[in-house]
Amino acid sequence: MTADIPVLPDAAKNLAPVKDPVIGRVVSNNSCMKGKSASFVRHTEIDVSGTPLEGNCLVGQSFGVLAPGKDPKGKTHKVRLYSIACPSYGEDGEGKIISTTPKRFIDEFNAEEKSPGPTENGLFLGVCSNYLCKLEPGDKVKLTGPSGKRFLLPVDRDKHDYVFIATGTGIAPFRGMAMELLSHPDHGPTTSQIHLLMGAPYTSDLLYDDLFTGLASKHDNFHYHTAISRETRPDGSRGCYIHQLVDEQIAQFGPILENPRTVLYICGLAGMQIGLYQSMAHHKLNNGYFKIGEKLSGTDPIDWEPSQIRRGVKATGRCMVEVY
Ligand code: NAP
DSSP states (O other): OOOOOOOOOOOOOOSBOTTSOEEEEEEEEEEOBSSOOSSOBEEEEEEOTTSTTTTOOOBTBEEEEEOSSBOTTSOBOOOEEEEOOSOTTTTTSSSSEEEEOOBOOEEEOOTTSSOOOOEETTEEEOHHHHHHHHOOTTOEEEEEEEEOSSSOOOSSGGGOEEEEEEEGGGGHHHHHHHHHHHOOTTTOOOOSOEEEEEEESSGGGOBSHHHHHHHHHHOTTEEEEEEESSSOOTTSOOOOOHHHHHHHTHHHHHHHHHSTTEEEEEEESTTHHHHHHHHHHHTTOOTTTEEEOTTTTTSOGGGOOHHHHHHHEEEOTTEEEEEO
16 A cells, blocks of 8 residues: 555645734633643633634644743844644634643743843743743733644545654644544544554643543544653553653554554654654654665664764654654
8 A cells, every 4th residue: 555645735824923913812721731740731722813813723833922021132022932722723613712732931040041031039930931821811912823834634634544642732733633633513523543642741741631531532533642751650660751652552553653544743842753763663664754864774773863863864744743
């Protein structure tokens, strides 16, 4: 069987440029974490009705947020991009309300950094993530976008099966994609197979866990897998990263990844693709997902260095990667 390269929709881009942002209004802003944690992640819904963003944001794209105020140099803050966490038809079914998944960036203040930014109690607080996380219903927010044209669902959703792999807030687009594939108001649920793999430090850090557990119990074709890195597993083994889960359960994931219908989406921490590429290449599952450069071909993937992988392994037609 030949592999099916997904045909992607034409995505509108930059309808609201940084020079001419639109004003959205916050509808809700609540925690989307499973439990109490050292992190704070929210699901933020914003009404964009009447603006060029209405009905024009596809799941997998991002929108920009312009935080108010100035940086220590007196310049306005740069735009920050946030992944859209809702289906293309929005939270409301009409594309009027879009959403995202901001995580408060909090770190210890480092006076040696060039522009350490605002601090409180010796802590550095990321400008835009903390701004977004403290917004309340009714608050106005300046938005730009949409941006991105490749990390999208195929036009013919039933022609493909899906493997979504996330770490942390990289889950944002997969919330929207899973909803779009399974709860579309016009098309109903797809019969395609969907595997969602989510990596988090602790169980309490899982995001949208109720939604995914609910989808898995309702739809036989939706499979939800978690890799918890810092907790001992029930069998006494150490926690694991997402690529270790793929490796350990290769009997399950191998046939799915071998299937030419499958499209692989990877979103989250920069570097998470490294272990996945190694594991997939080790099991000879790279066909259609990524090309291995001349210098690495014929060598054992276990020996590949991250820098060699960055230079020598390139995602191809059935692999979409968004990592920061
Ligand atoms: P996090 O909660 O800190 O980490 C998630 C999990 O990934 C943890 O279990 C972590 O393990 C594990 N991990 C760390 N290094 C890894 C590696 N090399 N391979 C596999 N797993 C690894 O994540 P977060 O703070 O939410 O960060 C999410 C990242 O996604 C951010 O960098 C954000 O910018 C990015 N993001 C990107 C997009 C996009 O591209 N559109 C959208 C949303 C988010 P340990 O911590 O235990 O080591």
